[in-house]
Amino acid sequence: MLNIAVLVSGGGTNLQVLLDAQAYGEIVSGRISLVLSSKDGVYALERATQASVKTAVLAKQKDETPAQYGQKLITELLANDIDMVVLAGFMLILDECFIKAYEGRILNIHPSLIPAFCGEGFYGLRVHRAALERGVKLTGATVHIVNEIPDGGPILAQKAIEVLDGDTPEILQQRVMEQAEWILLPRETEKLAASLTKLR
Ligand code: GAR
Numbered sequence: 001m002l003n004i005a006v007l008v009s010g011g012g013t014n015l016q017v018l019l020d021a022q023a024y025g026e027i028v029s030g031r032i033s034l035v036l037s038s039k040d041g042v043y044a045l046e047r048a049t050q051a052s053v054k055t056a057v058l059a060k061q062k063d064e065t066p067a068q069y070g071q072k073l074i075t076e077l078l079a080n081d082i083d084m085v086v087l088a089g090f091m092l093i094l095d096e097c098f099i100k101a102y103e104g105r106i107l108n109i110h111p112s113l114i115p116a117f118c119g120e121g122f123y124g125l126r127v128h129r130a131a132l133e134r135g136v137k138l139t140g141a142t143v144h145i146v147n148e149i150p151d152g153g154p155i156l157a158q159k160a161i162e163v164l165d166g167d168t169p170e171i172l173q174q175r176v177m178e179q180a181e182w183i184l185l186p187r188e189t190e191k192l193a194a195s196l197t198k199l200r
Contacts, residue, residue: 002030013045021186030193070095118151141180
C-alpha cells in the first residue's frame, strides 16, 4: 500500500476531506500515513491526531535556504516511507531538490482556475481577493502535479464556480472550497495513488 503524506499550513479543511474520503473507502490505493505542517499549533494537526494519523511539524527557519528546507523535508518523508505527497493548503514554495525527489508524485490544490491568479504571492484568501478585484465572473479550483514552476505543473482537474454579487473573499473562498476543492482533491488523490500503484 502506498504511503501518502499530506502537507498543510493551516486549518486543514482539505485534509479533513481526505481523511473522511479514506474513512469512507473513497481513497483505497494509498493510506494517509503522515500529516506534516509547516507551522506548529494549526488546527490541521488536531484533525490528523483525531484521525490517529501521525503528525510532524517542520517550520522553515529564518536563516534556512529553500534547498536546506527541501532536504529536511525529503529526510522526514523518506524516514516515514512516503511514496506520494498531497499539498493541501501548504503555504511554502518547495525547492527543486524536493520536487525532483518526488517527481510526478506531488499533487497540489489551488483555489483558482490556473493560469489565473496563481504563482508566487497567490495563496489562500489573497487569490479570492485578486479575483474579486479583477471582476471575474467565474473562478474555481485546480488540482495539478507540482513541478519547479509555482502552480505551473500539468493540470489534472478543474472545476469552475460562479462569482456572485455581494461576494467577499471569505464567502467566495468558502463556496470554492465546498463546491470545487473538496470534490476534486479526494478524487484526484485516489486517481494518482492508483496510477502510481500500477507503476510499482
Ligand atoms: C485552500 O483554499 C487551498 O486551496 C489554498 O489554501 C486553502 C487552505 O485551506 N491553497 C493555496 O492557496 C496554495 N497556493 P485548508 O487549510 O482549510 O485546506
